[in-house]
Amino acid sequence: MTTDPITKMVACNLCTGCGACAGAYPGLIRMVDDPVNGRRPVVAATPNGRAAARGAVALCAGADSDWTTLDRTDAIDADWGPVLAAWEGWAADTEIRHRGSSGGAVTALAAFALDSGLAGGVAHIAARADDPRLNEAVISRDRAGLLRGAGSRYAQASPAETLGRIAADDHPIAFIGKPCDVASTHKAMRGDKALADKIPLTIAIFCAGAPNLNATDRLLDRLGVPKDGTLVDLRYRGQGWPGLMQAEWLDGDGARHRSEGIPYAEGWGRILQAERRWRCRVCADHTGAFADISVGDPWHNPPEGNTNAGRSLIVARTPRGRAFVEAAIAAGVLLAQARGRDVIAAAQPNLKATHGAVWGRRIAMRAMGLAAPRDRGLALFAMWRGLSLRAKLQSVAGTWKRVIRERLWRPVVIEGAE
Ligand SMILES: Cc1cc2nc3c(=O)[nH]c(=O)nc-3n(C[C@H](O)[C@H](O)[C@H](O)COP(=O)(O)OP(=O)(O)OC[C@H]3O[C@@H](n4cnc5c(N)ncnc54)[C@H](O)[C@@H]3O)c2cc1C
Numbered sequence: 025m026t027t028d029p030i031t032k033m034v035a036c037n038l039c040t041g042c043g044a045c046a047g048a049y050p051g052l053i054r055m056v057d058d059p060v061n062g063r064r065p066v067v068a069a070t071p072n073g074r075a076a077a078r079g080a081v082a083l084c085a086g087a088d089s090d091w092t093t094l095d096r097t098d099a100i101d102a103d104w105g106p107v108l109a110a111w112e113g114w115a116a117d118t119e120i121r122h123r124g125s126s127g128g129a130v131t132a133l134a135a136f137a138l139d140s141g142l143a144g145g146v147a148h149i150a151a152r153a154d155d156p157r158l159n160e161a162v163i164s165r166d167r168a169g170l171l172r173g174a175g176s177r178y179a180q181a182s183p184a185e186t187l188g189r190i191a192a193d194d195h196p197i198a199f200i201g202k203p204c205d206v207a208s209t210h211k212a213m214r215g216d217k218a219l220a221d222k223i224p225l226t227i228a229i230f231c232a233g234a235p236n237l238n239a240t241d242r243l244l245d246r247l248g249v250p251k252d253g254t255l256v257d258l259r260y261r262g263q264g265w266p267g268l269m270q271a272e273w274l275d276g277d278g279a280r281h282r283s284e285g286i287p288y289a290e291g292w293g294r295i296l297q298a299e300r301r302w303r304c305r306v307c308a309d310h311t312g313a314f315a316d317i318s319v320g321d322p323w324h325n326p327p328e329g330n331t332n333a334g335r336s337l338i339v340a341r342t343p344r345g346r347a348f349v350e351a352a353i354a355a356g357v358l359l360a361q362a363r364g365r366d367v368i369a370a371a372q373p374n375l376k377a378t379h380g381a382v383w384g385r386r387i388a389m390r391a392m393g394l395a396a397p398r399d400r401g402l403a404l405f406a407m408w409r410g411l412s413l414r415a416k417l418q419s420v421a422g423t424w425k426r427v428i429r430e431r432l433w434r435p436v437v438i439e440g441a442e
């Protein structure tokens with residue numbers, strides 16, 4: 025029987041895998057790469073472990089987040105979280121732009137945080153050198169370190185695992201993560217002024233959902249990587265926009281091979297997206313409302329081909345985020361032009377409907393006695409009302425079908441849990 029609140033969070037499909045609980049209580053809570061359920065926390069089965077879990081739940085945004093803490097003024101802010109200003113642009117550094125997922129704006133901003141002295145390090149994720157299917161949370165202190173993370177990894181990753189290291193660091197540390205990673209970090213910062221003072225900037229990448237390790241293995245099968253090969257590189261995005269999915273491996277004689285590159289549309293559309301976790305399907309923040317800056321793809325202005333030079337959509341969420349983007353543009357490290365504040369809806373045309381469907385999915389879950397996340401102050405019901413009748417019914421009936429098909433009432437148990 026589950027007793028601690030973090031294990032319950034995992035069991036009830038509320039955990040996003042951000043890693044904040046493990047980062048705040050290292051040694052008592054650790055993140056485990058479960059191939060089906062994602063990267064999830066395992067709490068030590070001791071009194072100290074359970075006490076850590078009771079403390080950690082205060083900084084977990086998996087079950088609830090509070091949009092009333094956000095400074096929102098009009099209908100655009102109501103839908104997407106605060107949008108102070110928006111730009112479309114790219115890194116002036118051509119290698120960063122090339123390696124980046126869209127236009128390399130995140131890595132360019134992170135490098136500017138180091139070069140301008142705003143931060144002494146940047147917390148982000150990078151592929152693990154010993155197994156590039158997996159990711160690790162790192163703190164980088166120079167351009168080379170940041171380049172390890174350039175390009176989106178459509179896989180389980182827990183950047184908030186750095187929270188303990190950030191608190192212990194001698195320098196201010198900027199933070200990069202998905203919206204859910206930033207939401208927990210924001211919650212931790214609100215509850216701990218010393219931590220808040222250590223994080224001068226948060227950057228969120230837009231996120232439609234993180235696939236699991238099984239999805240990555242299916243991608244490797246599609247790329248023709250032999251089971252007995254040693255994987256040395258796996259790219260999901262980048263090296264042009266949106267980039268090709270491609271792997272490199274060593275054979276038994278140590279010879280290096282490169283797979284064919286498959287387009288993003290095939291890799292995401294036919295392989296990866298089907299393995300997004302259920303928590304992602306009831307996620308109501310795909311664009312990083314709790315960050316200082318959020319960055320995504322300007323899909324309304326689509327790429328020509330797969331590997332041409334990329335562009336990023338950059339959104340300032342807070343006054344300090346806006347000032348930082350403006351300073352990066354003035355310093356010439358970010359080449360960007362202003363866009364209207366309504367640009368997110370144009371760039372991500374399906375997302376508002378997705379947010380509306382989330383209300384129907386959550387109601388359907390609660391009606392079946394299942395736990396569902398809460399986002400205080402976010403008008404999801406109004407978004408649901410804007411859906412067609414068919415989409416409304418689908419959000420509820422589709423959820424019931426999925427709950428039954430995937431037996432979502434069964435508690436999630438993580439491999440390696442004691
Ligand atoms: C799972 C996933 C889903 C996405 N869905 C969308 C979407 O629906 N719409 C959209 O517009 N954009 C989406 N993106 C974001 C998009 O792919 C780009 O990351 C974004 O445009 C920023 O590009 P960039 O070139 O400026 O960033 P880069 O300069 O390439 O930097 C990317 C940064 O993101 C970090 N990062 C990469 N993967 C992860 C991860 N799994 N978890 C946490 N941090 C990570 C890296 O450490 C790096 O710092 C998604 C990204 C991911 C990882």
Ligand code: SF4
Pocket residue numbers: 030033034038039040041042043044045046064065083084085086208
């Ligand atoms: S803090 Fe993050 S990793 Fe820990 S239980 Fe909550 S959502 Fe999951």
Ligand code: SF4
Pocket residue numbers: 040202203204205231232233234303304305307308309310
């Ligand atoms: S869809 Fe939401 S919950 Fe899922 S990984 Fe992305 S931000 Fe996190």
